[in-house]
Structure formats: structure tokens, C-alpha cells
Amino acid sequence: MSHAHGPPPEEVIRRRDAEREQPDGRDLTPAVGRRGAPGRWFRRETGARVAGARPAWGDARWSFLYGADTRYAGQGARNGEVAAAARRARGGESVPVPVSGPFLNAPVWTWQVPVYFWFGGVATGSSFVALACDAAGDERAAALARRLTLAAILPGAPLLVMDLGRPLRFLNMLRIFKPRSPMSMGSWCLSAFSAAASGAVAADLLGRPRLARALGASTALLGTYLGSYTGVLLASTAVPLWARSRAFLPPLFMCTAVGGGAAANRLALAAAGVPAGDPTRTALGVVEAVAMTTELALSEINERRLGPLAEALAESRSFRLARWGTLGGLALRLARAHHAASALFLGAGLAFRVAWVLAGRGSAHDDEAVARMARSARGARVRRPRRAGRRRAPTA
């Protein structure tokens, strides 16, 4: 869980003091603070002004020390002087001093998040398999793939709820629809995907094949986002390793999603007694191998591209596990040990996601990398026209 264990230190003090004898008529509860929220001071009367309230910002207007008659500030800067001074200090590609962080707060996510990413990936891959089997007219495999899709997506929501700091408030995720936030869009997509997957399986059970096919197809359509948004989510942060991989993370996650989905379906088909020469089973074997090979290649290119930034990833044990697992799976496939290969691909997909998510912590704590990313020309410039009037606070 994401919570620290035991009561917070101030609660210990509060409890200890509560046991002491309190003198009559006096409240000696220690003011040791409360976490998470600013102080909540109740007004004596609703809507009343507090003592010292200044209706016309009298308190806020200006410093009492540095009035206009002091030598604190000049009469105004020469044209462009201030902007030029900032450009001297903040421009340039190299970091001029030894950095002294911390710069970033590390992501707080724990194991639930990468495990959810993996389940979501397998569900996405399975939804594609269902679509493919429907297109090829293999109804039995399609129905099985739809069931696998549902089975893989069901643990997703509980895992995400577990990772919340306040799990009971999970429904707040669906409080607003916010296209700007990948977390919001992901929550909506997960909900819609789960609903469509459940509907498709229900239609199968009720003997409505056309409805099942239609719902299966919409599941696959949602899957194009469900399988890739996890990469978008990581890439849209200030963590150098993730942000700098923005063009690679979504396709990488999509590759492991399809690889995992195809592998899971191949194993399920075999377990259901479909013989080895079955065209769907053969095709899934090809798909999983192609997906995992692509993943390996993209991952290698990205690692080379990142250079020293990729250190946090390369040092991770699960990343090495993922790479060797994938290579081992490909080797086993060549050796015609197909089931073992599929199982290895599934495991490698999980290790890969664990590695990427947990490496974010190390990367966020790498102050050198953060400082360098900010300095580099590609680091922080947004190439888009500024809208006029955005600098002002929106007036109500």
C-alpha cells in the first residue's frame, strides 16, 4: 500500500497528551498540526469578517519596509534589461554549477500500478485477438478471447483503487471528464472498456452473436487507447526518463500488450483443446513473436537514444529480467517449445512494466539528469503560439 505504516508522529503526541490530566476550564491539547489539509478555522459568525480583515487589500498592497522613498528598487528597468538578465542565467545548454537538488518529487506509485498496466495490456491484446478471430470467422476462438479480455480487465479497477491515497474516494475519478489529463481519460477508458467487455461476454452467454461481435469490436477500438494511454501517462510527467521517451513509451507498451494478449490467448486455446495446427493458434504464435521482437528493438533504440538518462532503467533488475525473458522466449520459439515461449513473453511483459514504472523514482532523484534536461533546447520549449490573456487570472 501507498500509506506509511502506523500513526503519524503528531498523532502519537496528541494521544500521549490526551491521557494527561487537563486542568479545569482550559484546553491544553497540543497544537501539533493536521496533515493533508490547510487549517480549518471556524468563524464565530457565518460570513463575518475576521479580526484585522482589510476590505480593500490594505494589508496586501506593498511591503512596509521598502517604500518608494527607500533605495530598494529603481524607477524601472531599461528596455529588455530584465529579460536579458534572465536569459543569461537560464539560457545556454550546459549546467554552469554543481547542482544541488532535490529538483523533483519522485512518483509515489507502488507495485499496483505496473501490475494494472500489465493486466490492461493483456486485455487490450485479447480484444484485438477477438476482433481478428471474428474477422476470420473463428467464432470459438473469438468467444474465448472476449472472455479473456474480461478476465484480464477485471482486476484493473481494484488494483488502481488500492493504489489511491484515499481508496474510498475512487469514484471521484469519474467526477469530471478532462481530455487534458491522461489519468482522467484513462479512468474513463477503463470504465468504458470494462463495460463493453462485460457486455460482449454477456451477449455471448445469451446467444446473441451479432451483438457480441459489435461489442467486441468496440472493445478493441477502446483498446487502442487503453493499451497506449499508460505510456502517455508516464510520458506526460517531468520525470526525465519518462518524458524523454514520449515517442517510444506508448508503442513499447502497445507491443507488450499485443504480445501478452496473443500469448495468453494461444495458451488458452491450447488449454481448451484446440490442436497444434489450428490456423488461429499458429497466427497468434506469429503475432506474439513479432510484437515482442518489435518491443525489443524499440526498447534498444530508445535506450541508445537516451544515453545516460537510461541508467535508472538499465540498473533495474526487472528490466534485465524482461529483456532476457523476451530473448529466451524467442529462443524457445525457435526450439519449438511454444507454450514455454508464450509463458515467458507474458512474464517479460510484466517485468517490463514494473521496470519502467519503478525506474521513474530513480530518474526523478537524478538531479543531474533533471537539470540537464531542462537546459537542453528540446527540453522545455513549447512550440505553440501563446493565447493572449492567459497570464491573467480568469475573472469570475
Place this chain on the structure above:
Amino acid sequence: MAEIAVHRREPTQRMGFFTDTTTCIGCKACEVACKQWNDLPADELRIGQGRSYDYTGALSASTWRHVRFAEDDAGWSFMSDVCKHCTHAGCLDACPTGALVRTEFGTVVVQPDVCNGCGYCVPSCPFGVINRDPYDGRAAKCTLCYDRLEDGLEPACAKACPTDSIQFGPLDDLVERAQGRVAQLHERGREDAYLYGAGDDPGEELAGGLGAFFLLTRPPERYGLPAQAESPIQQNMLTATAVGLTAGFAAAAVTVASVLASHRRRR
């Protein structure tokens, strides 16, 4: 409930902080005032860490003002760090619940009764400000004393600052004044003085311009500040989503094509 009665002041202005490091003496009165007003618990003391006389570490969910110490041979300087209340706020873009909002004062505030602790704002802040409290489970950061602003009072840290290193006011006034201060310092020979987060030319702003900006005399990295910053979502989200959806459709197409081809071969 009484405490959420909002008295809207019309017309509202964007309010902010101007923190002038040339007058900061590192007394940490702002940290104490912030904790007192906002009823935040104390941090564990970190004396004797060997590298710094700074004993409170960093900004966190329960420390909303933190005086950074820059201690080296070039001399000591202090900088009272705080949430920047960015124009393009990464945390605000990231928040999926709408707990983070832009107030009528142009500040960015977490609503503690809405936040469900998803943690996405934490890596989305390019300045490492907002964090999730490990005990409480919700994200928390500086509110620019929203409750004090409603009554026309300046935030607790600015009120407590004995040297007026922390100055509070309408952002436009502050920027103008700070530019005058930079000019004055340049005139006196402090050519290294510059503003971090205000007075930049269009296109060169930090996260669209900061609501709480600083006057610094050393490179930003000395104070743990990035030289350039932007809301990570505004920087990366569209590119990543486009690439991801393309990959998704390609992956679905490859799967369908493989299965179809396999069946055709069989027939």
C-alpha cells in the same frame, strides 16, 4: 458550513509572491508561520546530515515553505522556496478529479475534500512542489493562504518575513517592482541579479509565467530550480497520444491481418 463561505472580491486580481533572495537571512520564520497558520505537523529534525546547515530538507506535503540553503565558497545565500502557482500548472493539468483548481486570485489550490490521492500531480510538477502525504494519503501544497486572501490579509509567510524578502501583492505590481529591484542591483554592480519566473519575453517564460517568482543571483540549479520548465502535459501529451493511438491501430491491424492470412493459407 461557515468556513467555506466565499466573499468574492470584485474585480479579482492575480495575486502572487515576489521572493527576493538578496534580502533573505535564512531565519525560516516563513516556514514556522506557514506551519502555524495552516496547522501543519512539524518535520523530523535533520541535524547532522553532514552536508548542510539546512535542517528542514525540502518542500513536502506538510512543508509548504522551505528555505533552501546555498552554502559554498562563493558565499551563502538563502531562498525561501514555495509553490510557484504557475500559469501553465502541471499539477492542475494532471489532476483527474478536479481537486486542483484555479482560484479567483489566480492561484492553484488543492481541495482536500475532493483529492483521492491518485498521485499523478506529484511527478507532473516540474518544480518538485506538490507531494502526497504518506500518512494522510492526499496531495497537499501551498494555497497562497487562500483563507487569508478572502479576508484581504496577506499570506502568513509574507506577514512573518522580518526582512520582507517575501513580498505579497497583485502580480502585476510585484513584477514591476521586482524589475526595478533588478535594475537597482545592476546599477550597484550586482550584474548577476535576475528574475526567475517573471519579466521574460513571450515564449521564454517558465511554465507560462510564475505566480510566485524569485530574484536570484546564482544559476537556478544552485537552488534546485530547473533552467526551463513547462507543464509536462502541455509539452508531451499530444505527441505521446498521437504516437500511442497510431501504434494501437497498427497493432490491431497486424493482429487481424496475421489471423486472416493464416486462415486463408489453410483453405
